[in-house]
Amino acid sequence: MAKILDRLLLFIYSLSIGILSVIAILLLSGAIPRTVEIKDGPAIYIVAITISVILFLLSIRFFYISMRRDRATLPSVDQRTEYGDIQISMETIENLSLKAAGKVKGIRDLKSRIRVSQAGLEIMIRAVVDGEHSLPLLTTEVQRQVHDFVQETTGIPVADVSVYIANLSQSPSFKSRVE
Missing domain, CATH: 1.10.287 (Helix Hairpins)
Known part of the structure:
Protein backbone atom coordinates (compact mmCIF):
# COMPACT_ATOMS: atom_id res chain seq x y z
CA MET A 1 0.00 0.00 0.00
CA ARG A 68 6.52 1.92 -15.10
CA ARG A 69 5.97 -1.55 -13.72
CA ASP A 70 8.52 -2.72 -11.22
CA ARG A 71 9.78 -6.16 -12.28
CA ALA A 72 12.69 -6.29 -9.85
CA THR A 73 10.41 -7.08 -6.92
CA LEU A 74 9.44 -10.46 -8.34
CA PRO A 75 12.57 -12.55 -8.88
CA SER A 76 11.88 -15.64 -10.90
CA VAL A 77 13.43 -18.31 -13.06
CA ASP A 78 12.34 -17.94 -16.67
CA GLN A 79 12.09 -20.82 -19.12
CA ARG A 80 11.11 -20.92 -22.75
CA THR A 81 9.22 -23.89 -24.10
CA GLU A 82 7.72 -24.64 -27.49
CA TYR A 83 4.36 -23.40 -26.17
CA GLY A 84 5.57 -20.16 -24.58
CA ASP A 85 7.33 -18.69 -21.56
CA ILE A 86 7.24 -20.07 -18.02
CA GLN A 87 8.18 -18.05 -14.94
CA ILE A 88 8.62 -19.77 -11.59
CA SER A 89 9.11 -17.46 -8.63
CA MET A 90 12.06 -17.97 -6.33
CA GLU A 91 9.61 -18.20 -3.44
CA THR A 92 7.95 -21.19 -5.11
CA ILE A 93 11.29 -22.96 -5.52
CA GLU A 94 12.17 -22.20 -1.89
CA ASN A 95 8.87 -23.67 -0.73
CA LEU A 96 9.36 -26.77 -2.88
CA SER A 97 12.81 -27.33 -1.38
CA LEU A 98 11.45 -26.87 2.15
CA LYS A 99 8.66 -29.33 1.41
CA ALA A 100 11.13 -31.95 0.16
CA ALA A 101 13.55 -31.46 3.07
CA GLY A 102 10.69 -31.61 5.57
CA LYS A 103 9.90 -35.17 4.50
CA VAL A 104 13.20 -36.38 5.95
CA LYS A 105 12.76 -37.74 9.45
CA GLY A 106 14.86 -35.94 12.06
CA ILE A 107 14.95 -32.51 10.36
CA ARG A 108 13.38 -29.44 11.98
CA ASP A 109 13.31 -25.64 11.62
CA LEU A 110 14.13 -25.46 7.92
CA LYS A 111 15.13 -22.41 5.94
CA SER A 112 16.22 -22.28 2.33
CA ARG A 113 17.90 -19.91 -0.06
CA ILE A 114 18.07 -20.23 -3.83
CA ARG A 115 20.62 -18.88 -6.29
CA VAL A 116 20.60 -19.28 -10.04
CA SER A 117 23.89 -20.09 -11.76
CA GLN A 118 24.90 -21.15 -15.25
CA ALA A 119 24.83 -24.82 -14.19
CA GLY A 120 21.35 -24.58 -12.66
CA LEU A 121 19.84 -23.93 -9.26
CA GLU A 122 22.02 -23.76 -6.18
CA ILE A 123 19.92 -24.57 -3.13
CA MET A 124 21.12 -23.90 0.41
CA ILE A 125 19.20 -25.59 3.22
CA ARG A 126 19.64 -24.55 6.85
CA ALA A 127 18.27 -27.04 9.35
CA VAL A 128 18.14 -28.05 12.96
CA VAL A 129 18.36 -31.80 13.54
CA ASP A 130 17.12 -33.95 16.39
CA GLY A 131 20.52 -35.54 17.04
CA GLU A 132 19.19 -39.08 17.06
CA HIS A 133 20.22 -39.88 13.48
CA SER A 134 23.59 -40.04 11.74
CA LEU A 135 24.39 -36.59 10.38
CA PRO A 136 26.09 -37.79 7.16
CA LEU A 137 23.15 -40.06 6.34
CA LEU A 138 20.65 -37.34 7.25
CA THR A 139 22.30 -34.63 5.14
CA THR A 140 22.75 -36.98 2.19
CA GLU A 141 19.06 -37.87 2.34
CA VAL A 142 18.08 -34.17 2.48
CA GLN A 143 20.30 -33.43 -0.52
CA ARG A 144 18.87 -36.31 -2.52
CA GLN A 145 15.23 -35.50 -1.63
CA VAL A 146 15.57 -31.78 -2.40
CA HIS A 147 17.55 -32.35 -5.62
CA ASP A 148 15.15 -34.93 -7.03
CA PHE A 149 11.92 -33.22 -5.94
CA VAL A 150 12.82 -29.72 -7.15
CA GLN A 151 14.28 -30.91 -10.44
CA GLU A 152 11.33 -33.22 -11.14
CA THR A 153 8.70 -30.66 -10.15
CA THR A 154 10.10 -27.58 -11.89
CA GLY A 155 12.04 -29.12 -14.75
CA ILE A 156 14.96 -26.84 -13.90
CA PRO A 157 18.32 -28.55 -13.40
CA VAL A 158 19.59 -28.46 -9.81
CA ALA A 159 23.35 -27.99 -9.77
CA ASP A 160 24.01 -28.12 -6.05
CA VAL A 161 22.23 -28.71 -2.75
CA SER A 162 24.14 -27.53 0.31
CA VAL A 163 22.98 -28.46 3.78
CA TYR A 164 24.01 -26.47 6.83
CA ILE A 165 23.23 -28.04 10.19
CA ALA A 166 22.73 -25.06 12.48
CA ASN A 167 22.10 -26.88 15.74
CA LEU A 168 20.65 -29.86 17.52
CA SER A 169 17.16 -29.51 18.85
CA GLN A 170 16.86 -30.05 22.53
CA SER A 171 14.25 -32.66 23.18
CA PRO A 172 12.33 -31.87 26.31
CA SER A 173 13.41 -34.00 29.19
CA PHE A 174 10.66 -35.11 31.49
CA LYS A 175 11.68 -36.05 34.97
CA SER A 176 9.36 -38.31 36.76
CA ARG A 177 8.54 -37.36 40.27
CA VAL A 178 7.94 -40.09 42.71
CA GLU A 179 6.40 -39.10 45.98
Missing part, protein backbone atom coordinates in the same frame (compact mmCIF):
# COMPACT_ATOMS: atom_id res chain seq x y z
CA ALA A 2 2.83 2.39 0.85
CA LYS A 3 4.43 1.71 -2.53
CA ILE A 4 1.23 2.69 -4.35
CA LEU A 5 0.98 5.88 -2.31
CA ASP A 6 4.62 6.72 -3.07
CA ARG A 7 4.05 6.21 -6.78
CA LEU A 8 0.91 8.36 -6.68
CA LEU A 9 2.75 11.18 -4.91
CA LEU A 10 5.64 10.93 -7.37
CA PHE A 11 3.17 11.07 -10.26
CA ILE A 12 1.45 14.20 -8.88
CA TYR A 13 4.79 15.85 -8.09
CA SER A 14 6.28 15.16 -11.52
CA LEU A 15 3.13 16.34 -13.26
CA SER A 16 2.96 19.60 -11.31
CA ILE A 17 6.68 20.38 -11.74
CA GLY A 18 6.40 19.56 -15.43
CA ILE A 19 3.47 21.94 -15.91
CA LEU A 20 5.17 24.72 -13.94
CA SER A 21 8.42 24.34 -15.87
CA VAL A 22 6.58 24.45 -19.24
CA ILE A 23 4.76 27.62 -18.15
CA ALA A 24 8.09 29.16 -17.05
CA ILE A 25 9.74 28.27 -20.37
CA LEU A 26 6.85 29.78 -22.34
CA LEU A 27 6.84 32.96 -20.25
CA LEU A 28 10.59 33.45 -20.37
CA SER A 29 10.88 32.73 -24.09
CA GLY A 30 8.16 35.24 -24.91
CA ALA A 31 5.65 32.74 -26.31
CA ILE A 32 3.17 33.96 -23.68
CA PRO A 33 3.06 37.74 -23.26
CA ARG A 34 4.32 38.94 -19.85
CA THR A 35 2.79 41.75 -17.84
CA VAL A 36 6.00 42.45 -15.88
CA GLU A 37 9.35 43.08 -17.55
CA ILE A 38 12.60 42.03 -15.92
CA LYS A 39 15.29 44.64 -16.58
CA ASP A 40 18.39 42.66 -15.51
CA GLY A 41 19.24 41.62 -19.04
CA PRO A 42 19.24 38.49 -21.19
CA ALA A 43 21.58 36.54 -18.87
CA ILE A 44 18.81 36.16 -16.28
CA TYR A 45 16.45 34.86 -18.98
CA ILE A 46 18.99 32.29 -20.19
CA VAL A 47 19.66 31.02 -16.65
CA ALA A 48 15.93 30.86 -15.85
CA ILE A 49 15.12 29.02 -19.09
CA THR A 50 17.98 26.56 -18.47
CA ILE A 51 16.72 25.82 -14.96
CA SER A 52 13.18 25.41 -16.28
CA VAL A 53 14.35 22.97 -18.99
CA ILE A 54 16.31 20.94 -16.41
CA LEU A 55 13.25 20.79 -14.13
CA PHE A 56 11.11 19.75 -17.08
CA LEU A 57 13.50 16.91 -17.99
CA LEU A 58 13.59 15.75 -14.36
CA SER A 59 9.81 15.79 -14.20
CA ILE A 60 9.65 13.60 -17.33
CA ARG A 61 12.05 11.12 -15.71
CA PHE A 62 10.04 11.07 -12.45
CA PHE A 63 6.82 10.69 -14.44
CA TYR A 64 8.30 7.66 -16.23
CA ILE A 65 9.42 6.12 -12.92
CA SER A 66 5.97 6.60 -11.41
CA MET A 67 4.26 4.90 -14.35
